[in-house]
Amino acid sequence: MKNPASNAPKDRDIQELLSKRDFPKAEALIRGKLQTDPHSADGYYFLGILFYFQGKLGPTVENLKKALELDPHHTDAAVCLSVLYNDVGKYDDAKNVFDRANQSVAHRRANNELEIDRKFAVKHLELADLYFRYRRFDEAIEEYGKAASLDPTTQDIRIRLAKAYAKKGFITRALQELQQLKADHPRHTPALLQLGLLHFSQGNVLDAELEWEAVRQVDPENREALAYLEMAKEARAKL
Numbered sequence: 001m002k003n004p005a006s007n008a009p010k011d012r013d014i015q016e017l018l019s020k021r022d023f024p025k026a027e028a029l030i031r032g033k034l035q036t037d038p039h040s041a042d043g044y045y046f047l048g049i050l051f052y053f054q055g056k057l058g059p060t061v062e063n064l065k066k067a068l069e070l071d072p073h074h075t076d077a078a079v080c081l082s083v084l085y086n087d088v089g090k091y092d093d094a095k096n097v098f099d100r101a102n103q104s105v106a107h108r109r110a111n112n113e114l115e116i117d118r119k120f121a122v123k124h125l126e127l128a129d130l131y132f133r134y135r136r137f138d139e140a141i142e143e144y145g146k147a148a149s150l151d152p153t154t155q156d157i158r159i160r161l162a163k164a165y166a167k168k169g170f171i172t173r174a175l176q177e178l179q180q181l182k183a184d185h186p187r188h189t190p191a192l193l194q195l196g197l198l199h200f201s202q203g204n205v206l207d208a209e210l211e212w213e214a215v216r217q218v219d220p221e222n223r224e225a226l227a228y229l230e231m232a233k234e235a236r237a238k239l
Contacts, residue, residue, distance in 0.1 A: 161177055
């Protein structure tokens with residue numbers, strides 16, 4: 001006797017149909033999946049994605065929330081729902097989804113945990129950028145910090161965190177962040193460029209020039225470094 005689950009639609013087939021925007025066939029497979037297993041979080045997740053592609057906001061949210069009710073660990077559903085909330089300006093709701101989903105997976109440290117963390121880091125980064133854009137620097141700092149802790153391998157997150165510290169007026173903290181990044185990755189030119197700019201903004205022209213010269217040692221033709229060095233030269237001429 002066949003196992004009924006063996007007749008269940010394959011997730012890969014559903015994903016392929018969704019990517020091709022073949023919505024009628026995709027919906028048929030999804031409905032079949034839910035008929036086979038009415039408690040399938042994946043089924044409701046796919047249904048949410050289907051409605052999202054069709055521009056149906058209400059059913060999208062409803063099905064993504066249902067997926068998370070059935071499986072609070074469903075990272076993809078959490079990420080999609082939080083992005084959707086961001087898109088419609090519900091930033092607090094997006095943050096709450098992030099926090100709950102992060103807590104639900106915090107105890108799992110499997111081999112795929114790094115990939116899960118990176119997914120959340122990307123979304124925290126998007127939320128942080130929104131806060132930064134609207135000059136809500138306290139919230140931006142918090143979200144950049146979460147993104148950096150989830151994905152310590154992406155140096156750009158720490159640069160953005162330093163910028164947020166600087167905008168908030170925490171210059172020493174911004175310097176510390178960039179100097180630590182420089183110590184960890186001495187040849188990472190974006191960090192050196194930003195560190196030079198921060199020194200320059202504080203009137204430390206010589207320190208700024210040292211950082212930009214360090215960039216030239218790594219990349220002699222770096223246009224930003226050359227332009228900043230010319231700017232420093234002009235600033236010293238006015239002293």
